Amino acid sequence: MADYKSILFEQMIKDFAENEVKPLAQEVDEQERFPAETVEKMAKLGLMGIIVPKQYGGAGGDYRMYISAVEEISKACGTTGVILSAHMSLCVAPILEYGTEEQRQKYLPDLASGRKIGAFGLTEPNAGTDAANQQTTAVEMEDHYLLNGSKIFITNAGYASTYIIIAITGKGPKGPEMSAFIVESAFEGFSVGKKEKKMGIRGSSTCELIFENVKVPKENLLGKRGDGFKIAMKTLDGGRIGIAAQALGIAEGALDATIAYVKSRKQFNRAISQFQNTQFVLADLATRIAAAKGLVYVAVDAKQNKLPTLSVNAAQAKLFAAETAMEVTTKCVQLHGGYGYTREYPVERMMRDAKITEIYEGTSEVQRMVISGALLRK
Amino acid sequence: MAKNIWVFCEQRDGEIQNVALELLGVARELAEKTGEKVGAILLGHNIKGKAADLIAYGADEVHVVDDERLGMFVTEPYAQAVTQIAKEHTPSVILFGATSIGRDLAPRLSARLKTGLTADCTKLEMDEEGNLFMTRPAFGGNLFATIICPDHRPQMSTVRPGVMKKLDRDDFRKGEVVEENIAWDESKFSVTVLEEVAECQTCGQIENAKLLVSCGRGVKDVAPARELALKLGGSVASSRALVDAGVMDHGCQVGQTGKTVRPQAYLAFGISGAIQHLAGMEESEFIVAVNTDKNAPIFKVANLGIVADAAAVLKNLNKILQ
């Protein structure tokens, strides 16, 4: 029997991206505006809770559907793609995987329905690639943890109401002991700081988070005390598949736009698609994209089947897809010539959007560390 | 034995519609072939007086039902009236305009009379045995199919307005007016008209215009086109793109999902000429197309094609015609 679920989902998400996301992409970038109306539409269609089981108000879909949603949406708009990815991979997924039954019942219905948006806070001014060098502390009191410190570069900050925050809860045998918490934006002492002005994905909200004596109820500890670093790393394994899908989508979107352009653009009385240089560049780009897509869906399989290779698969997918996005968008701008450098055509935006995929949720260098680490550990 | 070519003569607000006269014209042609008579069905309220017009345009006999139940078009009373008359007189053919009335009524009747119906025909021919060959576009106008209805009578067809030619009016023509009595079954009248509202007067009746200034995606501002239409004594029309964009009214739309026109001159500005659009205008007598894309399909049907910016040409036309 045909896999109607996948066929129909793909048809829906393509239509949605083309008709609802694409028309806003340029405006969202120009105005550095969070596309709240698009998020609302996504929520109505169940996209904000694809992977959440029905008993928690989700759609009960699978991880592959979620990743293909990020990919298709990112074809049209990288900003919108990362909003979904951060919400799902970095907030919904860890609650689903590490949350208690009470936590799932309390937080997932609102997140799955899109009434609330999720986010994740690990990075600090002095803890980027060196994520273990955390300064934010959560001191255990009688009935709560007292959270103090700050996070930076937090995607969806300000628009999100539910945050997964990593903080130091004490001293462990091998260094600081870290724990993960579910923090609500409504908690007293929680505030959103400076908003970053970025090169790309300019409609996505990227801000600082500030915690001043935030009382986090004990029942909001996610996982066990001391599991914070492990939860963060596992969460990022999933997140990296989302970002890989975003990068893949950006590359595909740039290639699609370029194919249309080279067919209509004429130089020397010929469509530039008739020049072999154009043809060969397109062939190479399409081939790289196909390879990236293969790696992304290998990682999806690893995630769905809980394979031990997940970390490496996700790192490889993100590394390769991000570098592919950068190469593809750069060459697509080149094929557009001078027009490609203007904002009249989408490829310059896609090139700016692509760059971040080599940086966030682990730079390409971090991915190489993960991959080589696994190789040499054997 | 079924005999004679009949036309359902549509009227609105007591006015005989052009398509009815066009159908009388083609019915006349078909009837010549077999030596049959042309019959007209005229339904309405206070409508009797119009029967003479139908004779002047080619009917040999007019079957009139003048009844207040037929004042505004509602399917069931109209269907009852036509069914009873048709069963009594057994015409061989009944033609309807492919309008929102004809295409509502005709299929209802075909099921009631248990006969075939061919929709939206653009060509009708008849052989000596009285078999009607009904040609219609399909697949968005990409394909033409010729349909026959060999074993059932009446042969029924709805015919696209603007395609057939009406005869010149001849007030000396003789014909018979028959007033029909209908035994109404009012228990079947379950649809009530709460109101009827006229609309879409802004664009004029584009089917009847002698000259059309038609705009497509390549025209951003339609005001110069309206100005030109006024100067040339024509109307404005539009491709689907501008209707979808909300710039032009649906009543002005030419093409498969809009209207079919055959004016003496059709001036297409910034229309690329999707096959659906061409289906609605290619029968125009003289077609001028202005478009920046020299490969646009509109140039395949244009008698005069000009590769230029449509807005700029419109501006210059208005200047010259000052």
Place this chain on the structure above:
Amino acid sequence: MKIIVCIKQVPNTTEIKIDPITNTLKRDGVPSIINPDDKTAIEAALQLKEKYGATVTVITMGPTQAEKALREALAMGADEAFLLTDRAFAGSDTLATSTIIAAAIKKLGADIVFCGRQAIDGDTAQVGPQISEHLGIPQITYAAAIDYDAERGALIVKRQFEDRYQTLEVKGQCLITILSTLDKPRYMNVWDIVGQDEKEIGIITFNDIEVDPETIGLKGSPTKVKSTATKQFDKTIETLELDPETAAKTIVDALKSRHLI
């Protein structure tokens, strides 16, 4: 309220192109879609369901591949779906098709039947009215808006004509054919995309309905296709590349020489 929506799976005619060399239709690889008017009919039914409560049943007649169209309707939020499929149905014209569909509707039972106004592959707009005649229920075609007056138990329908509209009221069973301009059909949603997987598509064959075999299929079709032809263009006279001023003069001269102005 039980609503049956009749839909048709059609090739997306906007993607059909003519092969310029052989002058034949290129239908290969043309995707199949739910006919646009029919998709709006599904939307109209779902809106009534949301506002007033109803079950929405979608039916189609066609080959087994038409299951996809039904599953898409389920993924939009329809409750159940039936496929009318049988070798005996093949070759049916509009009258025979309507006979089969009417028999299936009789079997399933419905308060309201919705159809799209017409299908983009055939453009006949005939099957809807013919179904309603077979069922002996009133029809309203060209519906541009639909509402339900719960107090009076009546549907209020805006019926579009070329030059006017009527507001019609109908009580009891009826069939309405719907214009795609009524509303934009909703997207499929993830809940129902997942949910349709757990639903069975009901299959209705010749043996499941009460219908005279003489009135269906090729045999039961009064109309026959005698021949088909693709279109030829041979009217091109000239295409010129001109500046706007010369272009305007050329047009005026051409119209004048033909006594059009």
